Amino acid sequence: MAKKINKIAVLTSGGDAPGMNAAIRAVVRSCSYYNLECVGVYRGYQGLIEGDFEDLTARSVRNIINKGGTFLKSSRSEEFKTEEGRAKAHEKLTDAGVDALVVIGGDGTFTGGLYFNREFDFPIVGIPATIDNDINGTDYTLGYDTALNTVVEAIDKIRDTASSHNRLFLIEVMGRDAGDIALNSGIGAGAEEILLPEEDQGIQRMMDSLEKSKKSGKTSSIIVVAEGEKSGKNIFQLAEFISQSHKEYDIRVSVLGHIQRGGSPSCFDRVLASKLGVGAVEALTDGKTNIMVGVHHQKVVHVPLETALKEDREFDQELRRVANITSV
């Protein structure tokens, strides 16, 4: 039988994402609600190894629901990838009387949690937080909705210039393996074409689109390019490639970069974070472990961490079709 949980530790790890603070807050408040103790771990798994802990009460997390980043800070820990590192971390948790751990992050975070659970049978629940939305088993990850809004607001600004000058802009957005940001922000920003990691025929279709755009009387164009798209060219090379056959275009490149990770979370992400934070604590007090709490059809679901890490997420072909139609 699962040991009764009296004290829960929470950490954020990997790339930061808007909504992490809101999720920490919900974990801490849920502990308070259920009369459990709560410990914040600074700097992710590295802080776990070093015992960089602080007791958190309901009042410790006031006024953070609307802040980007993570007040517990994050890091990537090489040491936690070693057995020795994880053993130290386990010792620190045991010394502090911690019974269970909530880890907030993406696939690297969950992989670390999986190893840790296997080696020490330590109760772990993960909360998916990454702007890329590239976790299996949850409809949305924390930070993704906010990042979409950041991206479309940035492209709206660039479109002011594109329209004023009849220019072609290539805009790079985040997404190494998943095109969710590119596809959704591309539709949302009214992009003429979108290049995705999940598709191969990018360049040829882009050239066809440009031809079509010209014929249909479009005088400015936005092309959204996911970081991980598969043309084999970087975005500056793509621009060069287009300019060779389309001398009529005044082409500009914009790499949106790190602004996509920050900012105050959207209401959607704050509510999602609240649901998942509550869900994580309730899963642990329910004796669950080795799972991620995700959201499916707006309800909290429990997904084995192994499943969450699978790489066979389905690509939304229907949404790609919508993109093609609305960009005519």
Add this chain to the structure above:
Amino acid sequence: MAKKINKIAVLTSGGDAPGMNAAIRAVVRSCSYYNLECVGVYRGYQGLIEGDFEDLTARSVRNIINKGGTFLKSSRSEEFKTEEGRAKAHEKLTDAGVDALVVIGGDGTFTGGLYFNREFDFPIVGIPATIDNDINGTDYTLGYDTALNTVVEAIDKIRDTASSHNRLFLIEVMGRDAGDIALNSGIGAGAEEILLPEEDQGIQRMMDSLEKSKKSGKTSSIIVVAEGEKSGKNIFQLAEFISQSHKEYDIRVSVLGHIQRGGSPSCFDRVLASKLGVGAVEALTDGKTNIMVGVHHQKVVHVPLETALKEDREFDQELRRVANITSV
């Protein structure tokens, strides 16, 4: 057999909502994609009666996806509530060679469409657009996600003052019958209490919350109140009521009002509008009528207009529970 659709008219009606322009754009672009003609109707059903039409092409709707409001304008038409009015509208549509109609709006809009369809067997598809999210059969209505962000951003600003002065703020948000905005924005803004139209025990719970807040050391408080909450007091009377038993509070009232309807749509609403606009045209070319295109589990679904208008939407008890826990 359904008549082949060659020409589609589109209108917006009732209260405006962010995403209406994006939906019009998607309808127009879909018509263009499928080689159908498209006609924009100005000022909703009133413009339908007056034949206030304009031919729209794919280029007519450029650079509107990010604009609030509706460029086709909206209105409430008393005349369309009469048989004579609807007969005139039908004549205008027939004269213009229109085969089908897409109506974008809320329950009043759909009711009008339902009557019109019954009387003239005229193909009609509705797109749900209202910030209140109070339409049955769709997970989300257009404008709702944007309104949530507008509300939490406004409350974030007010919280700056609440925290600086240790004040209690009562904030009224939209929602006559549905508490979706109040509940979600209340969680998202970290409100201490939320009063909803779907619940009765509002006042007592609020007073309990205030007691609890005081004991837990909270020095400022935000209470979110839906327009249609059931205490029988308006928000100024509520403030007065609290001040009688809680002299320690410096209480302020803020009615957010009309800013909640406007603004550039969120990415979520733009993508939703694009899906639904495409879905509406494809439903019509598929021979469907008398339905609303909604979204369920992120897929476009067809819902009979009668169903959409039903008033027995389920209240999200689970989310209410999350609100209670995260506000400890």
Add this chain to the structure above:
Amino acid sequence: MAKKINKIAVLTSGGDAPGMNAAIRAVVRSCSYYNLECVGVYRGYQGLIEGDFEDLTARSVRNIINKGGTFLKSSRSEEFKTEEGRAKAHEKLTDAGVDALVVIGGDGTFTGGLYFNREFDFPIVGIPATIDNDINGTDYTLGYDTALNTVVEAIDKIRDTASSHNRLFLIEVMGRDAGDIALNSGIGAGAEEILLPEEDQGIQRMMDSLEKSKKSGKTSSIIVVAEGEKSGKNIFQLAEFISQSHKEYDIRVSVLGHIQRGGSPSCFDRVLASKLGVGAVEALTDGKTNIMVGVHHQKVVHVPLETALKEDREFDQELRRVANITSV
């Protein structure tokens, strides 16, 4: 000769304004730069009386430049209006070894400072911070520029609805004695008419404007009304008054309220706060007292507190003229 300053206290008082945190930060960092000690006083003059102090270092104020409100909190202190109160405050300051005081706020704050200085010859410098811009001797007060942006963004949202529905909106903005917010935001938001505290003929001109608007083919209208305008009617009564003679209008009222005080400060306010914070500390170390540091022609100036409190600010007739011309 003025005593050498070794330790400076800083407080915020009265209504909060965006940029207060940035000003505190600049005061603290300037102290650090000049090797002075710095003490933060919580809750304004009330905290001064209660000795609610905290030592502040350059690191205490990290990551606050972009936050609205004031982390030192503010209050209105009745006790400080009494001699006894001020005597207690002086004792606390002396006990803590504080040599000088920076007070950030508006006219109430400066009046308190003036009394305090007279009674105890205690060095005081004020920094003007109020969204109303109603301080004499400085071109701008902290928070004013941010409030203008908040107001025009709110009216932009409301205009979406006004345009979509051909409506007339009356929008109340802050400003009891000064029309700066109303006049500038009215021009910035493209209002058709603006009612100001500094003018008498408001109602008649408004009615003339509405006539003119109707003739010139305007289909929607925004009228910006300062809190303190002189018609003798509140904004709801104004709406009623218009509706009697203009039945063609669908009139709505929006009171923007407390959102105007909050929010992340604009770059302008952050830079202004930085200049004034540095200027305040340098004025004190220079032996100045009983002055406000303001900004005139983009340079920091020293203004006697008595002058700052004068009520004969000039009204910008030229800008009123611009408003009249651009609203034709």
Add this chain to the structure above:
Amino acid sequence: MAKKINKIAVLTSGGDAPGMNAAIRAVVRSCSYYNLECVGVYRGYQGLIEGDFEDLTARSVRNIINKGGTFLKSSRSEEFKTEEGRAKAHEKLTDAGVDALVVIGGDGTFTGGLYFNREFDFPIVGIPATIDNDINGTDYTLGYDTALNTVVEAIDKIRDTASSHNRLFLIEVMGRDAGDIALNSGIGAGAEEILLPEEDQGIQRMMDSLEKSKKSGKTSSIIVVAEGEKSGKNIFQLAEFISQSHKEYDIRVSVLGHIQRGGSPSCFDRVLASKLGVGAVEALTDGKTNIMVGVHHQKVVHVPLETALKEDREFDQELRRVANITSV
């Protein structure tokens, strides 16, 4: 004696800037107010050569005051740099009965206007619009205040990540010759160091700052780099250079790029545009020519175009000092 002005043309040229639409609106409305005709010229000087004109009335410019970019579009015209090009433009203006020209843009725009005026004695007034603020004789150019807000909001987002990860970020902002954006946004965003085109000792000071930051316990750092700073290294080379001697830093680069030019103008820019648009029309009807209308101490001033184009703008040493102090 100057010929009476009956018809004024207006164009935007060069890089677009927020507030251009607001300035066009003010020009058009002022013409309407003074019963002059107004003609909009599309695509700047190129449209002038091609006679790409449209009559504009007060109603043509409704609902554009809050839009970024320029609805008249802009361009860079090689042909206008030739005498033949300018002769064609003059012919088109004469054919259309235009008596005077308002040109909205930066130094290239003014240089073109100067040539045109000299050759044809055609009345010309310039309105300074460029985000760089690099025009002599005006305190502010249109678009500059908006760009500052865009930049600090972007850096605020990046700081979320910097703080969460204890990272060093190098952020490139616009400004080839003028450091106004870098200096003001650097102060506003709380940057630890700022590299400017007007200074030489950039790299050494940056390295000193990093040493100092480390000692003072800063765990994350933002360095703002103007495009045109004088180290001889691009921003990626700067990052490489730092990483060689500071292995403890996890360094990232972000080039903000084109988002800085777009977006809805701030209230400040909208009011400035309104003043300058009115001022430009009134200058022309007053018989003035060959001048720029600028703003000095909040009043509209007339500056000879030659003076506006001078390159000896003073660098704000006082503000640089504020930056040094507030970044300790």
